[in-house]
Amino acid sequence: MEPLSPVLPDDADVAVRVRGLVTGFGDRTLHDHLDLDVARGEVLGLVGGSGSGKSVLMRTIIGLNPARAGRIEIFGANALDPDPVARRNLRRQWGVLFQEGALFSGLTVAENIEVPMREFLSLPEPVMAELACTRLRQVGLPVDAAAKYPSELSGGMKKRAGLARALALDPPLLFLDEPTSGLDPISAAGFDNLIRLLKDTLGLTLFLITHDLDTLIAICDRVAVLGDGKVLACGTVDQLRAFDHPWVQEYFGGPRGRAATTLPRGEAA
Amino acid sequence: MGSSVSWNDEGAGEARVALAGRLTIDDVTDLANALARQPAAPLVVDMGGVTAIDTAGAWAVNRMVREWQAAGYTAQIDGAAPDVARLLAALGAPPPAAPVRPDLGNPIIVQLERIGRAVYGQAHNIGLFLAFLGQTLVVLGATLIGRRPLRWHAVVHQCEVIAVNALGIIALLLFLVGLVIAQQGAVQLRQFGAEVFTVNLIGRATTRELGILLTAIMVAGRSGSAFAAQIGSMKLNQEIDALRTIGLDPIEVLVIPRVIACSLMLVGLAFYGGLWALIAGGFYVWSDLSMPPAAYITRLQEVILQSDFAIGLIKAPVFGFIIALMGCFHGFQASSNAESVGSRTTQAVVESIFLVIVFDAFFAFFFSFLGYN
Numbered sequence: 001m002e003p004l005s006p007v008l009p010d011d012a013d014v015a016v017r018v019r020g021l022v023t024g025f026g027d028r029t030l031h032d033h034l035d036l037d038v039a040r041g042e043v044l045g046l047v048g049g050s051g052s053g054k055s056v057l058m059r060t061i062i063g064l065n066p067a068r069a070g071r072i073e074i075f076g077a078n079a080l081d082p083d084p085v086a087r088r089n090l091r092r093q094w095g096v097l098f099q100e101g102a103l104f105s106g107l108t109v110a111e112n113i114e115v116p117m118r119e120f121l122s123l124p125e126p127v128m129a130e131l132a133c134t135r136l137r138q139v140g141l142p143v144d145a146a147a148k149y150p151s152e153l154s155g156g157m158k159k160r161a162g163l164a165r166a167l168a169l170d171p172p173l174l175f176l177d178e179p180t181s182g183l184d185p186i187s188a189a190g191f192d193n194l195i196r197l198l199k200d201t202l203g204l205t206l207f208l209i210t211h212d213l214d215t216l217i218a219i220c221d222r223v224a225v226l227g228d229g230k231v232l233a234c235g236t237v238d239q240l241r242a243f244d245h246p247w248v249q250e251y252f253g254g255p256r257g258r259a260a261t262t263l264p265r266g267e268a269a
Numbered sequence: 270m271g272s273s274v275s276w277n278d279e280g281a282g283e284a285r286v287a288l289a290g291r292l293t294i295d296d297v298t299d300l301a302n303a304l305a306r307q308p309a310a311p312l313v314v315d316m317g318g319v320t321a322i323d324t325a326g327a328w329a330v331n332r333m334v335r336e337w338q339a340a341g342y343t344a345q346i347d348g349a350a351p352d353v354a355r356l357l358a359a360l361g362a363p364p365p366a367a368p369v370r371p372d373l374g375n376p377i378i379v380q381l382e383r384i385g386r387a388v389y390g391q392a393h394n395i396g397l398f399l400a401f402l403g404q405t406l407v408v409l410g411a412t413l414i415g416r417r418p419l420r421w422h423a424v425v426h427q428c429e430v431i432a433v434n435a436l437g438i439i440a441l442l443l444f445l446v447g448l449v450i451a452q453q454g455a456v457q458l459r460q461f462g463a464e465v466f467t468v469n470l471i472g473r474a475t476t477r478e479l480g481i482l483l484t485a486i487m488v489a490g491r492s493g494s495a496f497a498a499q500i501g502s503m504k505l506n507q508e509i510d511a512l513r514t515i516g517l518d519p520i521e522v523l524v525i526p527r528v529i530a531c532s533l534m535l536v537g538l539a540f541y542g543g544l545w546a547l548i549a550g551g552f553y554v555w556s557d558l559s560m561p562p563a564a565y566i567t568r569l570q571e572v573i574l575q576s577d578f579a580i581g582l583i584k585a586p587v588f589g590f591i592i593a594l595m596g597c598f599h600g601f602q603a604s605s606n607a608e609s610v611g612s613r614t615t616q617a618v619v620e621s622i623f624l625v626i627v628f629d630a631f632f633a634f635f636f637s638f639l640g641y642n
């Protein structure tokens with residue numbers, strides 16, 4: 001096996017296994033026989049140029065976008081299984097933060113966080129309210145944001161509310177699409193710390209799309225680089241820095257890439 | 270139940286609680302209930318047997334600790350694995366529950382307030398509508414005399430969406446209505462042996478009233494709603510703000526093409542719809558009264574006055590204007606959430622149909638008054 005292969009050994013404990021995935025729109029192919037593994041309990045960062053298909057890959061894995069060919073397994077179960085019961089059980093396993101937040105505009109922030117709890121559990125109202133407030137504080141929102149509607153929040157607050165909703169059930173697997181974009185650097189560092197805490201204490205697996213080099217360096221165990229419809233390379237940031245590919249070199253070796261390495265935000269915070 | 274809680278108050282002057290198993294959100298209610306006790310002695314929480322914990326479990330434990338500390342007792346956690354201790358420490362004392370919905374206050378006052386707001390809102394809406402009407406008329410005037418550019422592209426596109434795509438459904442609707450009128454008319458008139466007058470009934474009712482009215486209702490349902498929903502979601506998406514910042518006038522870009530296209534197209538659609546109703550009538554009298562098509566057409570030429578046609582076609586652009594204006598107006602009034610787009614779309618359709626009928630009644634009396642019976 002190549003050193004920076006995105007494929008883990010067959011006997012590895014994987015949370016997400018993608019094999020030979022093909023997706024596209026119209027007559028355009030976006031992912032061309034893409035392979036990727038996310039080990040249980042790891043934070044996998046996904047990087048790639050704008051429009052390289054990171055969000056589409058995430059949407060395909062969680063079943064929002066049809067795959068043209070290939071196999072996707074989540075905790076060993078076939079994620080492309082059309083059986084509604086199987087899909088529902090799978091959905092209980094993951095939380096998703098969309099790039100645009102995707103909060104329900106007709107519900108308050110706290111009600112948004114309560115939606116997954118209502119769907120999968122039967123908790124009394126006061127318990128849900130208290131849990132929602134705990135979540136809010138965890139993601140760095142003031143508790144008085146609980147009764148606000150999404151239209152009354154700033155962009156970064158929406159992001160955090162979306163994260164709180166994704167975390168609502170403490171799912172073992174989290175998909176986050178650019179969680180730190182739109183956050184100020186202090187909140188972004190707070191996010192890094194939160195993810196590290198959840199990962200260490202709850203053993204979460206994270207599939208994290210990000211352009212934030214500080215986040216990549218601070219919390220990702222492995223980073224996968226998406227390009228030309230495939231995962232070009234997958235490894236630690238240091239391994240990738242040594243990887244001989246023009247885009248990867250420019251990404252990690254450019255001025256921003258170097259700045260992030262010399263001053264890792266996670267350490268400073 | 271995945272977790273087990275056992276209280277042991279035998280100890281010397283302290284309350285011990287031993288937690289074991291999985292403290293997770295799945296049975297956090299049971300956990301929270303089992304942990305709820307009146308604080309009466311210093312607390313020791315033994316977490317040695319905990320096999321798994323998540324944020325909800327940690328919340329329950331921390332909440333108990335907060336309660337006991339608030340009552341003035343010490344609370345100590347024993348035997349927690351390092352990760353569990355870290356999670357508990359990082360979460361800290363849970364915040365007291367904040368209201369989940371905006372506080373509305375006394376329900377009676379709330380109802381009264383709702384009534385007041387609805388009345389005020391309607392009055393305010395009328396003001397807003399008049400302002401919108403004025404703005405639209407100013408821009409429309411400026412466009413018609415060439416002081417403002419007319420977006421031909423948009424007009425043509427709207428014409429296609431409003432009229433061309435509706436040709437099938439309007440033909441079907443008016444054909445069926447024509448058949449029903451002819452059939453019902455023939456049944457009634459037969460009692461006086463006056464079946465031949467069925468042609469008068471079909472000819473005049475459809476050209477003057479039904480063709481235009483039913484077409485307008487169909488267009489209000491199809492296109493008025495579409496205008497409100499399109500503009501409403503553009504508003505949510507801040508696209509209207511983006512237009513303004515670029516220096517484009519949303520009225521000029523969005524409203525004028527729709528108003529012009531809708532007014533013009535309703536004339537054509539009403540004519541077309543009336544034609545289908547006449548065809549249906551001809552079909553019926555041919556099959557039921559054995560009146561050949563040629564005779565039907567000659568009879569139609571005798572009974573339909575030119576003024577009937579003119580009246581139908583004068584009303585059409587007015588109705589088109591009302592429908593487009595209502596749709597656009599309500600689209601612009603949408604605010605902040607998906608629900609408001611929905612309710613504004615409903616209002617756009619209901620109010621435009623209502624206004625169309627009101628204006629139709631007005632026209633009917635007006636033209637009768639002028640002697641066009």
Ligand SMILES: Nc1ncnc2c1ncn2[C@@H]1O[C@H](COP(=O)(O)OP(=O)(O)OP(=O)(O)O)[C@@H](O)[C@H]1O
Nearest residue numbers: 025026030048049050051052053054055056057099
């Ligand atoms: N629903 C869709 N229909 C057609 N094309 C689409 C659709 N969704 C995405 N695409 C195309 O797929 C490509 C990948 O989109 P994607 O959103 O995955 O990019 P991304 O890698 O997430 O970029 P970014 O970093 O900017 O978020 C883009 O070129 C986009 O135009």
Ligand SMILES: [Mg+2]
Nearest residue numbers: 054055099177
């Ligand atoms: Mg994206």
